[in-house]
Amino acid sequence: xxxxxxxxxxxxxxxxxxxxxxxxxxxxxxxxxxxxxxxxxxxxxxxxxxxxxxxxxxxxxxxxxxxxxxxxxxxxxxxxxxxxxxxxxxxxxxxxxxxxxxxxxxxxxxxxxxxxxxxxxxxx
Numbered sequence: 352x353x354x355x356x357x358x359x360x361x362x363x364x365x366x367x368x369x370x371x372x373x374x375x376x377x378x379x380x381x382x383x384x385x386x387x388x389x390x391x392x393x394x395x396x397x398x399x400x401x402x403x404x405x406x407x408x409x410x411x412x413x414x415x416x417x418x419x420x421x422x423x424x425x426x427x428x429x430x431x432x433x434x435x436x437x438x439x440x441x442x443x444x445x446x447x448x449x450x451x452x453x454x455x456x457x458x459x460x461x462x463x464x465x466x467x468x469x470x471x472x473x474x475x
Contacts, residue, residue: 352377353375353376353377353449353464354376354464355373355375355376355430355447355449355465356373356466356467357371357445357446357447357467357468358372358374358469359469360445360469360471361470361471362472362474363471363472363474364474364475365437365438365439365473365474365475366437367437367473368433368434368435368436368437369434369471370431370433370434371432371434371469371471372429372430373387373429373430373431373432373466374427374428374429375428375447375449376428383403383449383450383453384402384404384454384456384461384462385401385403385404385421385430385448385449386398386399386410386421386447386456386457386462387399387401387421387430387432387445387447387448388446388448388462389441389444389446389471390444390446390468391443391444394443396459397412398410398412398458399411399415399419399432399457400412400415400419400421400432400457401455401456401457402421402422402456403453404453406423408456409421409456410457411457412457414440418436418437419432419433419434419435420433421433432445434471437473438473439473439474441473442471442473443470443471444469445468445469445470446466446467446468447465448462448464448465449462449463449464450462450463450464451463
């Protein structure tokens, strides 16, 4: 019943910024996690940033802490990822996701709804 559509990816130079958006349709309850994940070529999908649907708890991978910020606009059913000081190692396909229960929101096992992804490429 839940659909997610990402946008905002692109190509930037190292040190640049991007803002990813994810429009969510359907109902997401307050106990769920929302998150951003990424997958680079030849690597497993990994958690980047997550937030409880109540908005009171956020989670970040160590590799992006201090550079990325996750936020939600519940009125517009939209999830955001602000990315600053981008590095070449941030290059990946980025996916937004919605979970069915609360927990550690970087754990991909909590998620059952996924978007199609948006590509982020960072050059040096």
